[in-house]
Amino acid sequence: MKKKIETISTIFRQESSGIYFRMMETFEHSVRNLNRQKDENVFRQMQSRYEDAFRNELTQLAESLISQPMDVDKDQLRRELSGLIHYAATEFRLKINSM
Numbered sequence: 001m002k003k004k005i006e007t008i009s010t011i012f013r014q015e016s017s018g019i020y021f022r023m024m025e026t027f028e029h030s031v032r033n034l035n036r037q038k039d040e041n042v043f044r045q046m047q048s049r050y051e052d053a054f055r056n057e058l059t060q061l062a063e064s065l066i067s068q069p070m071d072v073d074k075d076q077l078r079r080e081l082s083g084l085i086h087y088a089a090t091e092f093r094l095k096i097n098s099m
Helices: 002-031 040-066 074-097
Strands: none
Touching: 002 040, 002 074, 040 074
16 A cells, blocks of 8 residues: 555656646746836735645646545555645745745
């Protein structure tokens, strides 16, 4: 059962990586013409919007993996994926803040 959770976690990490790069590329394109000195408030609003969208996509991905019929402890899988969502969302925020 632990092996299945590790396999599902690997699938989640691979798919979330694709979501991360797609969302980051879209965000970078959206803020490309902003002047951070003058438009910091607009930048932060966009940051918040993209962070929420990123977290929502990851949550949907996790829920779709959890809802698949399989012989695993769903609560343990949910905790594992929740930790991965938190980690990915933190990385996303750190990357944006470094811009």
